[in-house]
Amino acid sequence: MATENKNLSHYDKATIPSAKEFRFGIVVSEWNEQITDALYQGAKEALIDCGALESNIVKWDVPGSFELTFGAKKMIETQALDAVIAIGSVIQGETKHFDFVCSATANGIKDLNVRYDVPVIFCVLTDNTLLQAIDRSGGKHGNKGTEAAIAAVKMAALGN
Ligand SMILES: Nc1c(NC[C@H](O)[C@H](O)[C@H](O)CO)[nH]c(=O)[nH]c1=O
């Protein structure tokens, strides 16, 4: 289902485990900060709404989405976390750089999920335009940060 037909911010708390006992890491890219900060706010609010303690949410900033993989890896190795959310916003420019950043970031985060026993949630918008990014970070399509937080809670509880 395309985002256009789904509200990214909708969730039913009755179907989500309590996040009270979990520690979360959120690594946030500074590129397109207007977007990534909105995604972060959505994620943090949803984690707390699901019972997470604010003191159990660790936030680190990295320069760009390409650095999310290293930042998440360092978080996993040093912070004793139950899940990590990697937040970025990649917007198409004039060149093929968009393709390489998106592909490397998606594959890097996928690799972390294979290498470590800590789920890393892919909350990286890959948009053609700024408007598409705005629509998905608290705009008309909701907030992918909220969606990522719910995924993080469910994955942290997996197998419990
Ligand atoms: N153009 C965007 C970038 N580019 C920067 C890279 O992510 C990386 O920081 C740089 O190549 C140095 O390694 N990053 C985004 O997150 N969003 C963009 O639109």
Ligand SMILES: CC(=O)[C@@H](O)COP(=O)(O)O
């Ligand atoms: C995703 C990018 O790296 C991109 O925004 C950079 O813009 P450009 O392709 O015009 O150099």
